[in-house]
Amino acid sequence: MRADTTLADRDVGEMAVVETFPEAVVDLFDLLTRLGDPVTLLLVVAAGYLLADHLGVSSTRMATALALALGGFAATLALKYAFALPRPPGAGTDGYGFPSGHALGATVVYGGLAALFDDRxxxxxxxxxxxVVAASRVVxxxxxxxxxxVGVAVGLGYVAAGLRAGPGYSPASVTAAxxxxxxxxxxxxGLVALAAAVVTDTVVAAAATAGGWIGWRVAGDRVVAAAGSTRRLVASVALLPGVVVVALLVLDGGVTLPVAGGLAGGxxxxxxxxxGLSG
Structure with missing residues (x-):
């Protein structure tokens, strides 16, 4: 049997068990799976970053969480397009199945936040x-x-790599650098994902990660120095709906690749x- 056929047929029998779950259980997990949706995860960390001062948390910690989230999104796409393995028959959704982006993303975001704040x-x-998110994808x-x-394992590995490159594990403080x-x-x-395939998702991932790196280099020191203010809170709250709209627009594929990249990075x-600008 060919290796790629073996990899594609990777259910080890569990899909037959899944088909026996009551409809109510499936419906419940269909709701819970949204906790791992890429837009939901990015909104959580973006909101946490924008509202950090008013939530009593460090802007640099939340910025690091956002960096981890963006990198996790890019890592998911790099692996999906590198392996190009299908979802289970009748999945009813597009895209490749390996690894699970919801499981990987949830691990990076929720696990990254736990590591950054070191709270039991x-x-x-x-x-x-x-x-819950990982189980929901199978259910x-x-x-x-x-x-x-594999999604959870890669997510844990990416959190470890991101923290090692940055503030370290369970940091007492996080600097802008x-x-x-x-x-x-x-x-x-992000560049690795783009090398794997030039499609809307990977262009968005590459542009978003590049935009994050450039944006932090330009504004990071000012963000750290700026004090929280009502003006900053108003600007942050006003921006959040726009973030959601842009995320849905570019991921929906309704715009050209250059426009999608520009919107994501910008x-x-x-x-x-x-x-930093509204402090």
Missing amino acids: RLSAAAAALIV IGVHYLVDVV ETGRTFALAAVV TVALVLAIP
Whole structure:
């Protein structure tokens, strides 16, 4: 049997078990899986960064979480297009199946936040969310078990690499320079994704990671120096709906590749710059 055929037929029997789940269980997990949606995850870290001062958390920690999220998104695409393995039959959704982007993204975002803030309760919540998101992808039939297991494993590896490149594990504090190194790693992974395939998703990933790196280099020091203010809060809240609209627009593929890249990179750079410009 050919190796690629063996990899494609990777269900190890669990899809037959999945088909026996009650419809109510499937419907519940269909809702829970949205906790790992790329737009949801990016919005969580973007909102946390923009509102950091008013939430009583460090802007540099949240910027690092955003850098991890962007890099995780790019890593997912690099692997999906490198392996090009299908989803289970009847999945009802487009795109390649290996590894699970929801499982990888949830691990990077929730696991990254837990590592950055080093809080036991946050770590427990993060672990629960990762398990729920990973399990949901199998229960609703859009991934094989191996897809989510590898997604979680790669996500953990990326968090470790991102923290090692930047502030380290469970850092007492995070400097602008350390955050910048995490953005630099994400930008490199974005280029790897683009090398794997030139499509809307990878162009968006490469542009977003590059925009994050450039935006932080330009505005990082000002963000750290700026004090929280009502003006900063208003500007941050006003920007969030725009972030959602742009994310949905570019990921939907309704614009040309150059426009998608420009919107993605420009929006990420603006998100990073706003706290420094409006302080």
